[in-house]
Amino acid sequence: MNPVNNENVLEVQGIAMSFGGLMALSNLNFQVKRGIIKGIIGPNGAGKTTLFNIITGSFPPTNGTIRFKDRPIEHLKAYKIAERGISRTFQTIELFGNMTVLENIMLGCHTRIRPSFLASGFKFPQSGRKEKQILERGMRILKFIGLNDKFNHLAENLPLGEQKMVEIGRALASEPELICLDEPAAGLNETETHLASSLIKAINAKGITVLLVEHDMRVIMNISDEIVVINYGQKIAEGSPEEIQNNPRVIEAYLGSEA
Amino acid sequence: METISFAGQLFQYLITGLTVGSIYAMVAVGFNIIYNVTDIINFAQGEFVMLGGLIMVFFHVAVGLPLILAFPSTVILVTAVGILIDRLAIRPIRRPSVLTLIIATIALSILIKGAAMFIWGKDPYDLPAFSGRNPINFIGAVIQPQYFWVFGFLVFIAVALTFFFDRTIIGKAMSACADNPDAASLVGIDVKRMVLLSFALSAAIGAIAGIVITPISLMEYDRGAMLAVKGFGAAILGGLGSFPGAIIGGLILGSIESFGAGLVHSGYKDAFALIVLMAVLFFKPSGILGDIEISKIKRF
């Protein structure tokens, strides 16, 4: 665990989202302190991915504000939010399948180079230098996620576990301050899950704040510093993993429907 | 005849527009049938109309079959073309992406157009009107009896499709495919057969449209593309996938075109419908009916 100060990197204030009258999220409030791993859990359809989509700018919320480093971002488009320093992975893998692993990671560096069309076309020296820089950075990141020997493989040809790693690597490449991981362990076997957990911890150790949606309770309880529980689009609990595990409302939300 | 009142003139534009609009509506319904089952926009949809008209001319005028025989023969033949299209061109595509399907149906469209030019040449063909050409004068407008056949067949298609989708097993199976193909195949519906059927059905409707419009506007080999674009405009206007929307969209589009050509500039007749199409795509791609309930009704 990193030394935690009280500065909030992300503040979710009164977020509501309705799709054609259907309330996916209502009046959601929570904060994320800088440098922690914050887990978000909740039963299927609780609104976790919707929340991620709003934070990262896929669509604006119906109501409420999201502040990142004290500036509102809920009205910004996805690419602007990425430029501000939030990065993400997707629940259903959204790799660029027709591009190599290295190219996927290099695309992650896009916010840092923002190539201009004319500079690219005329091959201005500065664009070549930038390309070289991000190529080197891409290889470093591949080493970090342990896939440097597969840099030249097409992303779509990798097994699922490695695809998930590449997605995380790509998200890291933009040097984010906050990284949103949407079910990084879904579909992974025991070993891969273990690898993913240690990778997330290693990312956090670099000082990057992590927002984590995950169904695998062992993962989330092991690595999260704090957890928010969402059910039916509303926050029903927030606290440390121990507090959450013993919270009667959480137990009811997870078991109540089956009992 | 020179003293047609302005009101009569407007009424004439409206009647003409609604007639042409009925044809656009039929093309739009054809688009929707295939789109709902397969998510494919069949750019060759207009060619069914062209084939319907020209094959009908062949059976009725050249061969001399009576109307009552020539009509079904034509529909059956065009339906067969629809089936061939699915079997020979759509199904064999191994990696069907939106782009490949668009290109494939465009290829079919020019192939059919070329074949029609090969068979019939470039001249337009006439077809005798079903019940003569003695116009009816009504509030200053001249109404051809054939107009009533056009409206009649539009109503017939609407009623028949309603019955088909609501009351028959096959129709219900097709609706199920449209709503959720995975679930449909899980419960044992042969999705491939439904796709084939959708092409057949939409070809048949296209053929009917071609047969009933030819006595009014003649038919020639290269009319398909424009009919397809305008029919698509009608489908988009009413909300892609919605049958009532297609009919309302077709009638509106036909009227806009007719009034535009009559009141603004006849040379830009074809442009009006296309500009409406572009405007709808740019500003309200969900269709003008947008959030109104009717556009959400996929069936009649």
Next chain:
Amino acid sequence: MLRIAKLPIAIFAVLIILFPWVAREIPAIDHYTDIMVFVGIYCLITLGLCILMGYAGQISIGHAAFFGIGAYVSAILTVRFGINPWACMLIGTAVSSAVAVLVGAPSLKLKGHYLAMATLAFGIVIFIIFNEEIEWTGGPDGMSGIPGLSLFGFAFDSAEKYYYLVWSFVILAFIFTINIIQSGTGRALRAIHASEPAAGAMGVNISKYKIIVFVYSAVLASLAGSLYAHYLNFINPSTFDLFFSIKLVIMIALGGMHNLWGAIIGSGIITFLSYEWLHYFEEFEVIVYGAILLLVTVFLPNGLVGVPGIVKGWFRR
């Protein structure tokens, strides 16, 4: 990594330079230089279309419009206002860019069928305008008397001279486009093609890139149009109809739109088919085009440039 080898480009450039000398010596093909001028003109358009459709994954079935805008701006400004042809060419690209932004900004928000239909409708509307604005465009009869091009007193007044002019444009456009594809811009375009949500989340300004590449393809088509008008000295609307837009799609589909060489190969084959090899078919050539397009879509999804890959696949088995 996506690298386009330099050697084939160099060989290709040499072949292009040598071609007229060879053609001149062989009577059977001495008019091929003239056809190659048109190949070059169409290559300019398909290079842009290739990066728009094959790399960025957008669809346009209306690029005849930009080709026509270039041609008509050149024709109208030279014939009616006596403006210098090179200036007209530049003005043409400016007009095309403006139209591309106006049409592209709302169109490119659309996907798949919607985008295809919007561009198709746009192409037909422009075609109708060429036909109807008779006092400007001459209507269906077209415009004649468009001056040729000359530079510092050197007139490009023969097929061979014009050939070198056109192919210089093509080679420059080819290199520029390759640079785009191999750069961060090209990566961003391919990312948009593969997954818009992911590209956006990684900071790619999707609508900006789409519009830029659309404008680029429009500029190339417009340049091609100007070159066409100044070469033939005569234009009429039928050159810029819907079928020409489709023919452009056939060119890149046949060659292979995921590869810039595909644009060149496809333009070459289709142009020679329509100017030379399909004379026998007369107007029924449309059947041949339809058949080619359908067969390519079903059997060669990567076009002719994908054939070596398929053959390799057979041997591996």
